[in-house]
Amino acid sequence: MTLKNAPAYIQLAVDLIQILEEHELDNDTVLKALTLVTQDFENKRDNVSIAP
Structure with missing residues (x-):
């Protein structure tokens, strides 16, 4: 499997690892x-308002 065919979260993880390194x-x-980033995105996910 090439990175090009990997799921978006794998591609993002590889990009983030490269940037951090x-x-x-x-x-x-x-x-x-x-x-901190994880907590921020979990808060955003948990506080999303569902439109009627």
């Missing part, structure tokens, strides 16, 4: 940032 940040910094 290019910035040469330490692992703890990256993990803390990803925790």
